[in-house]
Amino acid sequence: MLNIHSLCTEYTNELGQPVKAAQDINIEVPEGHFFTLLGPSGCGKTTTLRSIAGLERPKSGEITVSGVTVYSGSRGVFVPPNQRGFGMVFQSYAIWPHMDVFTNTAFPLQVGKARYSRAEIEAKVMKVLAAVQLDHLRDREATKLSGGQQQRLALARALVMEPKLLLLDEPLSNLDAKLRELMRFELKRLQRELRITTVYVTHDQSEALALSHQVAVMNQGRIQQIGSPRDIYERPQNQFVADFVGSTNFVEGIVRSCESEADCYVIETEIGALRSVSVERVNVGDKVVLSIRPEDVQLTDEKPADVGVNSWQAMVAQKVFLGEAIDFRITIANRTLLSRTHPSVRTPIGHPIWAYVNPNKSVAMPAVAS
Ligand SMILES: Nc1ncnc2c1ncn2[C@@H]1O[C@H](COP(=O)(O)OP(=O)(O)O)[C@@H](O)[C@H]1O
Ligand SMILES: [Mg+2]
Helix, strand or coil: CEEEEEEEEEEECCCCCEEEEEEEEEEEECCCCEEEEECCCCCCHHHHHHHHHCCCCCCEEEEEECCEEEEECCCCEECCHHHCCCEEECCCCCCCCCCEHHHHHHHHHHHCCCCCCHHHHHHHHHHHHHHCCCHHHCCCEHHHCCHHHHHHHHHHHHHCCCCCEEEEECCCCCCCHHHHHHHHHHHHHHHHHHCCEEEEEECCHHHHHHHCCEEEEEECCEEEEEECHHHHHHCCCCHHHHHHCCCCEEEEEEEEEEEHHHCEEEEEECCEEEEEEECCCCCCCCEEEEEECHHHEEEECCCCCCCCCCEEEEEEEEEEECCCCEEEEEEECCEEEEEEECCCCCCCCCCEEEEEECHHHEEEEECCCC
16 A cells, blocks of 8 residues: 655754764555654654655655555655645644534644535544544533643544544653553544544554554664564574564574474584574574563472573572562572563572573574674
């Protein structure tokens, strides 16, 4: 539905030098999908979204929507933003304070090119207000809405034109934590219900994982990895992705052998040999880094049957009780690992404990030369 090919967008800074904000962006979003650009502040998410909207003029590349080219650097095509027909909600969404909920939502229909009868406007507005669950507040003044209701109103206004593409830039960032989580569910329900193709921008990894069909992780203007939330979390391709999406333990090592049929590598590390998987092919002798999520470092007081195969005796160095889990810091051969464990594990600090890592949960990636 949305296809972006080799998109580059640059700015000029105060010194007149080019700032490469989005570089070689390639994205394909199928009809009805929820696609998220995830990355730290300044990585180029907003620039990419504004380029799709037509609010920035890219330097090069192609953008097509349902087969229609809205931007092409090589062919000199640039469709102005108001002719692209996309719905948008930005971080600092503006609702009109002197209008009530109904009038706010109806506004885009009244100023647009198409002419609608009063009855048509009534039907369209009430349909989207029902979808965002604001229909019972149609006559309420916009300023008398809670933060979450204002957010939903901004969404209703973006949806009322029934856009083929919805662009959302950190639309939940102004809300407190509880409301943000609630809105996350509502947004997901609404998007799935209406099947509107959506490109969503956030720096919040749990938001990205919770909402998306596909996530593109960005850093310094470039996409690092595109995949399903589970792919991104369980099979990160590089250290940036592993570190940015969730927390992880990095363990350096060298590839000692490779069992191709099992797709399993044996990696020699500072804590011993570890059976591991890898997203990209690595070769015997390569320097790699293993990413092991804290919840995949399993702890037990009982000695496992086959010590030596991804299991070690460790020492409890520190622990933090979190209610639903306990974070243990354990040491193995001078190395500290973080383990997130069920609170039933009660081994005291300074005592020995057994640790085990499933080979499937130890992910090798090429070490970055530093
Ligand atoms: N209008 C602008 N002029 C100059 N530089 C800009 C402008 N907008 C963004 N940038 C720079 O482009 C880079 C990407 O910014 P942005 O796309 O806003 O990142 P994000 O949305 O991921 O936080 C940053 O280095 C930012 O400072
Ligand atoms: Mg931004």
